[in-house]
Amino acid sequence: MTLTEREREIVDLLRAEPLLDAAAIADRTGSTKAAVSVHLSNLTKKGAILGRGYVVRPEAQSVVVVGGANMDIKAHSTHAIELRTSNPGAALSTPGGVGRNIAENLARLGSPTHLVAPVGRDAFGEEIIAATRAAGVVVDHMIASDDATGTYLAVLDATGELVVAVSNMRATDRLTVRELMRCRDLLSRADLLVLDGNIPEAPAAWLLDFAAAVNVPVVMDPVSVAKARPLAHMLSPQRPLLALTPNLDELSAIVGEPVPQARADIARAARRLHELGVQNVWVRRGVRGSLLSSLDDAGRATVVTLDAPPVTPVDVTGAGDSMTGAFVHALMRGDSPVDAARFGQMAAALTVASPETVRPDLTPRLVDAELRRSLRGATTPRGATTPRGATTRRGTTTRRATSTRPQSKENR
Numbered sequence: 111m112t113l114t115e116r117e118r119e120i121v122d123l124l125r126a127e128p129l130l131d132a133a134a135i136a137d138r139t140g141s142t143k144a145a146v147s148v149h150l151s152n153l154t155k156k157g158a159i160l161g162r163g164y165v166v167r168p169e170a171q172s173v174v175v176v177g178g179a180n181m182d183i184k185a186h187s188t189h190a191i192e193l194r195t196s197n198p199g200a201a202l203s204t205p206g207g208v209g210r211n212i213a214e215n216l217a218r219l220g221s222p223t224h225l226v227a228p229v230g231r232d233a234f235g236e237e238i239i240a241a242t243r244a245a246g247v248v249v250d251h252m253i254a255s256d257d258a259t260g261t262y263l264a265v266l267d268a269t270g271e272l273v274v275a276v277s278n279m280r281a282t283d284r285l286t287v288r289e290l291m292r293c294r295d296l297l298s299r300a301d302l303l304v305l306d307g308n309i310p311e312a313p314a315a316w317l318l319d320f321a322a323a324v325n326v327p328v329v330m331d332p333v334s335v336a337k338a339r340p341l342a343h344m345l346s347p348q349r350p351l352l353a354l355t356p357n358l359d360e361l362s363a364i365v366g367e368p369v370p371q372a373r374a375d376i377a378r379a380a381r382r383l384h385e386l387g388v389q390n391v392w393v394r395r396g397v398r399g400s401l402l403s404s405l406d407d408a409g410r411a412t413v414v415t416l417d418a419p420p421v422t423p424v425d426v427t428g429a430g431d432s433m434t435g436a437f438v439h440a441l442m443r444g445d446s447p448v449d450a451a452r453f454g455q456m457a458a459a460l461t462v463a464s465p466e467t468v469r470p471d472l473t474p475r476l477v478d479a480e481l482r483r484s485l486r487g488a489t490t491p492r493g494a495t496t497p498r499g500a501t502t503r504r505g506t507t508t509r510r511a512t513s514t515r516p517q518s519k520e521n522r
């Protein structure tokens with residue numbers, strides 16, 4: 111290939127700075143942009159230039175969530191429930207599952223998020239994948255199970271309180287280490303791993319060991335009392351957790367004895383989890399808000415109680431999941447654990463005030479604006495409509511939110 115002197119000059123310039131455009135080259139060579147464009151076109155025809163370079167922004171910090179994905183079917187009776195007969199009402203089906211809900215909250219807040227969850231090769235599985243992708247979650251690593259997609263069938267009474275729920279999560283129950291090993295690359299590149307308690311013990315232990323080996327911090331949501339129990343022997347300083355987010359019943363199940371509501375008792379139980387390698391123990395207390403116990407570098411625990419923003423509950427389904435998702439989002443943007451917990455709790459209040467399990471309008475702007483509003487003394491997060499009772503956490507313990515005001519600190 112023979113090049114003219116000017117063409118050679120341009121090629122040398124481009125070798126040093128491949129992203130120069132015609133105007134910049136014209137500047138450097140004392141030529142005109144039009145003339146340089148002709149030279150560039152000739153150089154392309156001669157094969158000296160193969161194409162223009164594009165600079166790809168390094169991938170933003172990403173979160174990988176490994177957990178359960180269900181199709182939630184919620185039936186609301188229009189009148190007081192009569193047992194053992196048909197009750198008139200309305201039914202709503204929506205994608206759910208704790209891990210999936212957390213992933214959707216994270217994506218809606220703008221955190222690049224991957225979900226690894228087993229779903230069946232069936233219509234529910236397809237619907238969950240499509241809806242979760244549409245919410246912004248990367249679903250390239252979903253696991254196709256031979257079992258049916260998980261379902262969570264809940265019956266709620268006319269006040270929105272959960273009467274009974276049955277979950278069938280065989281696809282998640284049968285998740286294997288082998289299936290998760292296919293995601294090793296994704297997991298090792300993660301900036302943070304969120305695990306839910308739906309993951310059976312062997313794969314969960316493998317994930318904790320793998321995360322420790324590749325130095326990826328882990329946040330874990332226990333899901334339910336039954337699913338929290340194995341954590342008692344799974345946790346250890348060799349499997350450190352950045353944060354664990356139990357409610358009081360789950361905390362009791364993990365420490366192996368009832369933990370009373372008092373701040374000192376919760377703080378004492380949290381200390382036992384610190385000894386097992388949990389850096390931040392964030393205890394959910396429903397309408398009472400939460401308690402965060404954080405270990406500093408010197409190994410001292412700081413305990414902070416956070417009141418729940420006053421809200422008129424519409425449907426508390428998904429409150430805990432939005433709380434975890436928003437907490438993780440705020441940690442990723444550099445908030446301190448306490449500020450992240452405040453952010454998480456406001457996202458939970460916004461979820462409680464809406465009929466959806468995951469608010470489709472959730473944005474960091476909305477949560478931050480509500481935090482500012484609450485500092486000015488405003489009470490109800492936007493979205494609050496019909497007052498209703500609170501429902502149950504994963505059908506394990508019943509908790510009614512009869513008061514919309516948090517309890518005073520003296521009562522804790």
Ligand SMILES: Nc1ncnc2c1ncn2[C@@H]1O[C@H](COP(=O)(O)OP(=O)(O)O)[C@@H](O)[C@H]1O
Nearest residue numbers: 357394395396397399418423429430458503511
């Ligand atoms: N009735 C309520 N009023 C105000 N906030 C609530 C209410 N229920 C839940 N929340 C908020 O949602 C968070 C999670 O709810 P909680 O019931 O503790 O979790 P989970 O449903 O996971 O057990 C609470 O810490 C609180 O901030």
Ligand SMILES: O=c1[nH]cc([C@@H]2O[C@H](COP(=O)(O)O)[C@@H](O)[C@H]2O)c(=O)[nH]1
Nearest residue numbers: 178180206207208262277427428503504
């Ligand atoms: O054993 C389980 N029960 C229930 C769920 C999910 O928990 C959510 C409702 O619980 P909560 O209101 O506590 O967020 C639903 O989306 C449901 O699919 C789950 O993942 N695992």
